[in-house]
Amino acid sequence: MTAACPDDVCVTCADEALPARVTRLLPRQLALVETASGVRRVSVALVAAEVGDTVLVHAGEAIAVVTDDD
Secondary structure: OOOOOOOOOOOOOOOOOEEEEEEEEEOOOEEEEEEOOEEEEEEOOOOOOOOOOEEEEEOOEEEEEEOOOO
16 A cells, blocks of 8 residues: 555554644545655544544554544
8 A cells, every 4th residue: 555664664664653644535545644754645444534633553554533632
């Protein structure tokens, strides 16, 4: 689904979930997200994310929407 990781740690292959901001929703439950290492395409099938939301991403999958309460 995504290109090879250019960094030692990135949004799709780190052992931890990393924050990313949703910049665009795509068909098939995918989204473009902005991360510290650039723009990535991830699945948002498990969360109810909207453009502008911050999500936690692990292995190319958004696993939680981060709120101000978090």
